[in-house]
Amino acid sequence: MASNALAKRRADETEARIAGLTLPEGAAWATEARQAALTRVTAMGLPQKRDEYWRYTDPTSLTADAAPTVPVMPRDEAPVFGEVERLRIVFVDGVFDAGLSDPLKLAGLEIETLAEATAKDIHWAKDLLGVLEANGQSPVPRPLAALNTAFASDGVAIRVVGKPVKPVAFVYLQQAEQSDVTVHHVIRVEPGAEMTLLESGPAAARLSKVLEVDVADGATFHHVRAQGRAHERRAVTHTFARLGAESTFKSFTLTANGRMTRNDCVIELTGDDAVAHVAGACVGDGADFHHDDTVFITHDAERCESRQVFKKVLRNGATGVFQGKILVKQGAQKTDGYQISQALLLDEDSQFLAKPELEIYADDVACSHGSTSGAIDETALFYLRSRGVPHIEATDLLTLAFLAEALDEIEDSRLADDLRDRLEAWLVRRR
């Protein structure tokens, strides 16, 4: 396709997508932020298959005018993280549901809905809403995130001022078969404060979610999410995090099912001695399963540590994508960057596409990356079977063992055990 034809197609698609949407109402600063985001997405245009970071993942279903029809899953499974004491914030088809949620009150936290926060003339979220997203547009454009910032009317704004006794859990529920959800959360963790965020979903026919997190000096942010469960769903999520000095950011994602999941994680280490860990485990079954982890970590301070650990189990023609980059800016000396992405391919039809990237402009750094894909270890399989473990159980045991290294990245063992049990159940259901 000639480049002007591509540009025209991009502009037409963008126009068509935006045509039916209206910017949410809000205070002047919020409207300004949303209009700026709209300007960004119009300028960038929606992603096309030919774009550098969309080569392995077809954006069509994410940019289409309407969401697909996705049957609503019965709520017959115990809720994820159900055993953990937590403050639940529930969204039904992307709309905050006060009735299903716990009261938005917890010592150490100030929680408001995005609608409440953006209605106020003066609000701390002004420094965050669309700000980290806009920062994260360079050097790689992320138009779907800007689209989200412009049009998201729901979400929450959380300011963390202490150390709350329990995690906050965002729970996404689906009610309509064509629910097309856009949610946007902003979180500011004040200096020395700590919080854990849990997420379970995306229960929606199509979900676009942006999370902007500002982790101030000495603060800690933990994030564990489970992405299930409907086979037909599509989801694109963006996490933008900015880390101050001596701060910690740790995010883990478990993904099972869904035809399309694209998780972008953009992290900027701006203060010395900060730590960022991003990890994911994914299990995909079937030729229509497509999962994409795209990570971009920028080291812009000294002695920071970043770590990416991604494991995918793919079978029956499933596709997994990993695009992970570590950018070490000039002056970011003593950077410790690590990245590993691995796929276990359970048959010859499944595929793993990996693009690990390092770009380093400082001269005193330690960065390493690795990427592997392979089949199940036949020797280990025979060893297990020779002890009486049936073929399928032995395969599952080795599959879980493969994913364990990613699950080990979760600090809270209750959360890790919950997800491990779910993975096991997922495997058992497919025996």
Next chain:
Amino acid sequence: MLEIKGLKVKLEEEDKQILKGVDLHVGPGEVHAIMGPNGSGKSTLSYVLSGRGGYEVTGGTATLSGVDLLDLEPEERAAEGLFLAFQYPVEIPGVGNMTFLRTAVNAQRKARGEEEMSAAEFLKHVRAKAKELKIDADMLKRPVNVGFSGGEKKRNEILQMAMLEPKMCILDETDSGLDVDAMKLVSEGVNALRSPDRGFLVITHYQRLLDHIKPDVVHIMSDGRIVKSGGPELALEVENNGYADILAETA
């Protein structure tokens, strides 16, 4: 118990005959040893009996208590009571030793239509057996064989054997990589399992293991056949004179 008749085996991938007609009978309560030079087919025999891929049986039969082994999957052979102690036990990162043992024990019980062992019962059982083999709690918690020394790996094999209580145990060069103390410990573990209704087939290069695990019958294997069988004195003869004399005599 274990009845092997005219067993002929070749490599699946290439036209290479490894076993050229093996006949062997191990009765209940008996301990048989197989000795032989490198490449004689000893390990192949153990792999073929336990069902490892990569081999093709071109003739003969192998049955355990009348059940045709060669027709079964490896896990079915195990459930029938066959156990192979590996020459090189496999490391399995990410699978806890305890999880592995419990999964194996219960899978076999299930296959035999028996009730699964409760977690408490299993724990009690495994701790007692582990103690006898000087396997500490840490080794039980660690991933299967990962970071284990040679001796620890072999003790772990014997622990599995003790937990699974097979009818027929094949020990493939269990003495390789063991120092004298470890060999003693492993042998004691094996001897503790000797019983009137359990058979053993001990594959080894050296006579010294047989000082600890006393065989009833010793076989010499060469070029894919058992060329000579006799009492324990045959192992001593090998130790003193090497294989050359015996092989020359049977050629």
